[in-house]
Amino acid sequence: MSGAYKPKVAVYKFSSCDGCQLSxxxxxxxxxxxxxxxxxxxxxxxxxxxxxxxxDIGIVEGSITTPHEEERITEIRRECKLLIAxxxxxxxxxxxxxxxxxxxxxxxxxxxxxxEYLHYLTKATPISEHVQVDLEIWGxxxxxxxxxxxxxxxxxxxxxxxxxxxxxxxxxxxxxxCVLVSQGIPCLGPATQAGCGAICPANGxxxxxxxxxxxxxxxxxxxxxxxxxxxxxxEAMRLLRNxxxxxxxxxxxxxxxxx
Amino acid sequence: xxALPHTAVNPDQxxxxxxxxxxxxxxxxxxxxxxxxxxxxxxxxxxYRFLPGQFNMLYLPGYGEAAISISSDPQDTKGMVGxxxxxxxxxxxxxxxxxxxxxxxxxxxxGSAWPMDEIEGRDVVIASGGIGLAPLRPxxxxxxxNRQKYGKVLLIYGARTPKDLLYPYEYEQWRAGGIDVxxxxxxxxxxxDGQVGVVPMxxxxxxxxxxxxxxxxxxxEIMIRFVIYEGxxxxxxxxxxxxxxxxxxxxxxxxxxxxxxxxxxxCKDGPVFRFDALEKFFNVEEY
Amino acid sequence: xxxxxxxxSTISLPKTEFDTLLAALRELGYxxxxxxxxxxxxxxxxIEKLSDLPQGYTSKQGPATFxxxxxxxxxxxxxxxxxxxxKQFLFPPRTHLFTVEKVERWDIQPNAEKPPRYAFIGxxxxxxxxxxxxxxxxxxxxxxxxxxxxxxxGLFILAVNCLHPAGTCFCASMxxxxxxxxxxxxxLTELEDTFLIEIGSELGRDVISRCQYExxxxxxxxxxxxxxxxAAGDMGRHLSLDDLPSLLTDNLELxxxxxxxxxxxxxxxxxxxxxxxFCWDATDHTDLLAHSTxxxxxxxxxxxxxxxxxxxxxxxxxxxxxxxxWLTHKLGAWKEQYDTFGCTGCGRCITWCxxxxxxxxxxxxxxxxxQA
Numbered sequence: 001m002s003g004a005y006k007p008k009v010a011v012y013k014f015s016s017c018d019g020c021q022l023s024x025x026x027x028x029x030x031x032x033x034x035x036x037x038x039x040x041x042x043x044x045x046x047x048x049x050x051x052x053x054x055x056d057i058g059i060v061e062g063s064i065t066t067p068h069e070e071e072r073i074t075e076i077r078r079e080c081k082l083l084i085a086x087x088x089x090x091x092x093x094x095x096x097x098x099x100x101x102x103x104x105x106x107x108x109x110x111x112x113x114x115x116e117y118l119h120y121l122t123k124a125t126p127i128s129e130h131v132q133v134d135l136e137i138w139g140x141x142x143x144x145x146x147x148x149x150x151x152x153x154x155x156x157x158x159x160x161x162x163x164x165x166x167x168x169x170x171x172x173x174x175x176x177x178c179v180l181v182s183q184g185i186p187c188l189g190p191a192t193q194a195g196c197g198a199i200c201p202a203n204g205x206x207x208x209x210x211x212x213x214x215x216x217x218x219x220x221x222x223x224x225x226x227x228x229x230x231x232x233x234x235e236a237m238r239l240l241r242n243x244x245x246x247x248x249x250x251x252x253x254x255x256x257x258x259x
Numbered sequence: 260x261x262a263l264p265h266t267a268v269n270p271d272q273x274x275x276x277x278x279x280x281x282x283x284x285x286x287x288x289x290x291x292x293x294x295x296x297x298x299x300x301x302x303x304x305x306x307y308r309f310l311p312g313q314f315n316m317l318y319l320p321g322y323g324e325a326a327i328s329i330s331s332d333p334q335d336t337k338g339m340v341g342x343x344x345x346x347x348x349x350x351x352x353x354x355x356x357x358x359x360x361x362x363x364x365x366x367x368x369x370g371s372a373w374p375m376d377e378i379e380g381r382d383v384v385i386a387s388g389g390i391g392l393a394p395l396r397p398x399x400x401x402x403x404x405n406r407q408k409y410g411k412v413l414l415i416y417g418a419r420t421p422k423d424l425l426y427p428y429e430y431e432q433w434r435a436g437g438i439d440v441x442x443x444x445x446x447x448x449x450x451x452d453g454q455v456g457v458v459p460m461x462x463x464x465x466x467x468x469x470x471x472x473x474x475x476x477x478x479x480e481i482m483i484r485f486v487i488y489e490g491x492x493x494x495x496x497x498x499x500x501x502x503x504x505x506x507x508x509x510x511x512x513x514x515x516x517x518x519x520x521x522x523x524x525x526c527k528d529g530p531v532f533r534f535d536a537l538e539k540f541f542n543v544e545e546y
Numbered sequence: 547x548x549x550x551x552x553x554x555s556t557i558s559l560p561k562t563e564f565d566t567l568l569a570a571l572r573e574l575g576y577x578x579x580x581x582x583x584x585x586x587x588x589x590x591x592x593i594e595k596l597s598d599l600p601q602g603y604t605s606k607q608g609p610a611t612f613x614x615x616x617x618x619x620x621x622x623x624x625x626x627x628x629x630x631x632x633k634q635f636l637f638p639p640r641t642h643l644f645t646v647e648k649v650e651r652w653d654i655q656p657n658a659e660k661p662p663r664y665a666f667i668g669x670x671x672x673x674x675x676x677x678x679x680x681x682x683x684x685x686x687x688x689x690x691x692x693x694x695x696x697x698x699x700g701l702f703i704l705a706v707n708c709l710h711p712a713g714t715c716f717c718a719s720m721x722x723x724x725x726x727x728x729x730x731x732x733x734l735t736e737l738e739d740t741f742l743i744e745i746g747s748e749l750g751r752d753v754i755s756r757c758q759y760e761x762x763x764x765x766x767x768x769x770x771x772x773x774x775x776x777a778a779g780d781m782g783r784h785l786s787l788d789d790l791p792s793l794l795t796d797n798l799e800l801x802x803x804x805x806x807x808x809x810x811x812x813x814x815x816x817x818x819x820x821x822x823x824f825c826w827d828a829t830d831h832t833d834l835l836a837h838s839t840x841x842x843x844x845x846x847x848x849x850x851x852x853x854x855x856x857x858x859x860x861x862x863x864x865x866x867x868x869x870x871x872w873l874t875h876k877l878g879a880w881k882e883q884y885d886t887f888g889c890t891g892c893g894r895c896i897t898w899c900x901x902x903x904x905x906x907x908x909x910x911x912x913x914x915x916x917q918a
Contacts, residue, residue, distance in 0.1 A: 030834070037834045152834045157356070158322050159349045161829055164852040165814060168900075172818035173639035173845055175630055177585040180900050182612045182628070190813035190900050204585060216851045218811045218865055225610075225901045274643050274692065278652055320646040320839040321832040347857045362651055507856050509827065512689045515846070516825035517853055519875065521795070522882035543798045545867035 007056035007155070010042035011086075012076055014062025014069050015096055015124065019141040020087035021045040021061050027144050034148070037155055053079035057154060063089040065096055065124045077131035084150060085127040088140040088210055088244050095140075097124040097246035124246070135160065140210035140243040143195050163194040166214045167207050171198035179206055186226045186239050191217035191249075208242045213249035223253040234259065263371035263531055264310055276318045276364025277303050281357055282339060288423050291390060292355060293330065293343045296365060304338035310372030311397035312503060312531045315342065316511050317354065318364030325350040326508035326526070328394035329368060334404055340365075343393035343425065369511035371531045373398045373475055373501060375405075381499075382410040382471045386486045388417050388458050388478030392425045394503050394530070395477055403436040410471055417443040417458040417482075421451045441465075459485035462493065469494040477503035484541075487534055497535035504530050504537075520546065551745055551754050556762040559734075559741045561622075563757045564596040570756040571665040576702050579635065580667035586614055587628040590635075593667060600625045607712040607782070607893065609902025623668055623736045626712035629898045631821035632673055635664050636697045637680060641843045643693075643828065648837050661696035669705045669730065671723025672715075672892040676821035677703075678729055682884040683824045693843070702749060705730035709773045713782035714893030716906060720785065722890040724777040735770040742770050783893060783906045789913065790887070794878035797916045798870065806908050807866025809901055814847035816895035816903075817872065822888045823847070848872050873905060
């Protein structure tokens with residue numbers, strides 16, 4: 001890797017809480033290296049200075065929830081060579097995709113005195129439903145080291161070294177006690193993509209699947225097993241319909257155990 | 260299972276690679292090339308030996324390791340080892356971007372070898388497809404060096420198209436050395452006036468003395484299956500059919516577990532097997 | 547107080563003297579590791595004194611269930627352990643192998659960390675058998691694993707005879723317990739007021755000679771023997787070995803493989819908690835500009851689809867094929883590879899499977915189909 005050319009990076013925000021962009025800024029120890037390796041050309045969360053496109057790498061946080069966002073993401077795709085969807089809003093719709101399971105208009109009426117001023121889509125959707133995405137980094141929020149690894153991999157022209165297994169692997173490797181077995185807590189770990197380091201189970205909570213469905217998962221078996229563990233009616237379905245609930249595999253599993 | 264020849268493995272090689280310089284990169288076919296490596300350490304250059312059919316783990320820091328069979332002449336190493344690589348994975352694609360003078364890591368040689376001593380005096384049928392010729396080329400070189408020790412030697416080699424044939428520039432030399440080289444392609448093009456058809460089909464065209472013949476085969480698993488089927492149908496016993504298998508090899512020493520099939524670690528007990536050792540589960544799907 | 551304990555003799559160590567024993571081990575340079583209560587379960591970690599141990603606890607175990615139970619008894623070693631096994635110390639889940647720095651050329655720096663010296667306190671029969679099985683995988687005549695060997699050679703083992711097996715235990719079927727079969731420095735049987743300790747090595751003798759111990763009366767010894775006899779009959783599970791390994795290796799195409807493949811999550815928990823599973827992977831971690839690469843070894847599992855990936859696909863693409871690989875290896879091919887089964891009857895894979903797949907039941911079902 002020669003130091004001659006620094007790829008231009010742009011970071012964009014759609015409907016989201018900014019937490020994933022913050023995890024980029026939280027790369028305190030690595031920011032200097034990062035600034036040496038790439039040129040941050042557009043990143044409003046970090047700096048007001050903007051350089052015009054086109055960009056080599058576009059990093060998109062958030063999901064598409066308004067007609068305006070729908071148009072904007074198409075423009076962004078045009079000005080970025082590579083597009084990375086950052087965080088579970090961008091990869092699966094995020095928590096705002098909970099509206100997809102209900103009537104968005106009714107929600108708006110219940111919350112706002114003048115819903116007629118709102119311009120929203122009835123569904124919150126991931127970036128990949130609108131444009132081609134080259135790499136997805138899941139998580140709510142993302143693991144900042146996975147972001148760094150993704151950029152390193154792009155710079156080095158290789159596949160990012162993302163863990164290809166379930167959260168259970170990380171949970172066991174760190175020696176955490178399985179909350180499902182030892183306390184009967186419903187946990188999505190066996191069906192969830194690793195990457196977080198099993199933070200929730202290691203702190204006594206069930207995994208709520210924010211890193212999205214693990215491609216090797218067997219939700220046909222896990223979903224009914226979680227239902228058997230329910231501490232109140234509908235707990236398993238709500239667990240599946242959470243931050244990554246609009247991801248197809250979780251959606252299907254939640255539907256399969258709906259009352 | 261009868262033991263096939265091995266070389267002793269240096270136990271430290273579980274973890275640490277030798278460094279070797281790329282002396283030459285030779286494009287072979289679309290997406291396939293050969294790289295020649297020369298060890299940095301003169302002592303290793305001197306002592307490194309391999310047997311036909313063995314493989315090395317090539318290492319590019321940051322990208323990882325890939326198991327690559329050795330395709331050069333075992334008797335004529337001059338401190339250099341040749342590998343023919345299909346550039347398809349994360350590691351091999353990165354290797355394809357290197358140039359002469361670059362340095363990569365190497366662990367090996369690992370695994371079992373073709374039974375070149377044991378099959379002396381026999382007719383040898385080498386059946387190979389695609390990149391599967393690479394681990395057989397050292398066996399071909401060995402036969403050429405020791406031609407009088409073997410009976411009839413027939414090489415049946417096939418590729419998808421004429422452009423995919425490996426080492427076409429050596430066939431004449433092999434023929435001159437006393438090997439009946441039969442080349443076939445699945446699909447001909449305008450340049451091709453040779454045989455068309457898959458490797459196992461070519462078996463019909465040759466008289467094989469089943470009392471005397473051994474089969475060495477390597478290639479796509481589907482081809483291997485049919486070669487074995489044809490060999491057995493021609494009454495060549497399983498004990499005289501040798502196959503080289505490919506699995507996900509990582510450590511090279513039967514430790515990490517990835518390449519297991521039945522009781523075997525392909526990286527240690529294989530990659531070359533006598534077929535009777537595999538017979539029991541070779542046709543079990545997804546095993 | 548006797549002056550000269552001998553190897554293979556049994557002495558009685560008052561419970562109050564156990565802290566002296568632990569201190570003696572630390573004086574000899576060992577880190578003392580044993581069971582402790584944490585997060586509603588038992589983990590293996592550093593212990594300083596007897597009171598760190600899970601006194602008064604037992605565990606209730608079944609498929610996909612572990613419950614720590616506080617009982618009225620005052621014993622320290624009655625709780626059958628949780629998911630963790632001693633494997634994590636000898637074959638760590640994550641090991642730094644080396645770092646490669648690129649300056650002018652590649653420069654390799656092996657991990658120079660000094661291997662820790664552990665004293666394991668409370669190794670059960672099934673667990674000691676598991677260590678010996680991993681020895682066969684990592685310390686072969688033609689190859690040794692340097693990380694494992696360094697840790698294994700410095701190891702002190704205080705074993706414990708199991709008097710109260712749990713619901714998923716079947717060590718009696720596997721011949722590994724409840725009485726420890728050897729291979730220890732010291733082996734303890736816990737009675738109400740004292741620990742009976744068999745001395746298994748010169749090192750064990752040395753450690754005991756630093757403590758205030760007493761002779762083991764015939765009464766105490768027969769109490770221990772009776773307890774062990776009762777324990778052997780108290781196994782929660784049973785596995786018949788008569789037709790193994792051929793039942794598995796000769797029946798790769800039974801329909802039951804499909805049935806269990808539907809239930810299995812492929813989450814890899816069974817392999818991670820298994821004290822004999824030895825599969826690993828090595829991965830590189832680089833900095834942004836690839837100047838420095840850290841190569842690490844981590845636990846892997848045959849249940850991960852990536853495990854059997856070759857160019858063009860996965861040789862075991864279905865969960866069924868991966869479950870079959872695991873079980874036919876563990877209780878089948880393992881025998882041919884290492885002249886032992888890869889299972890010691892500890893029951894962890896049953897307890898810690900999130901959907902409670904029970905290999906003793908799966909083997910019974912496979913047997914039924916094979917015999918039909």
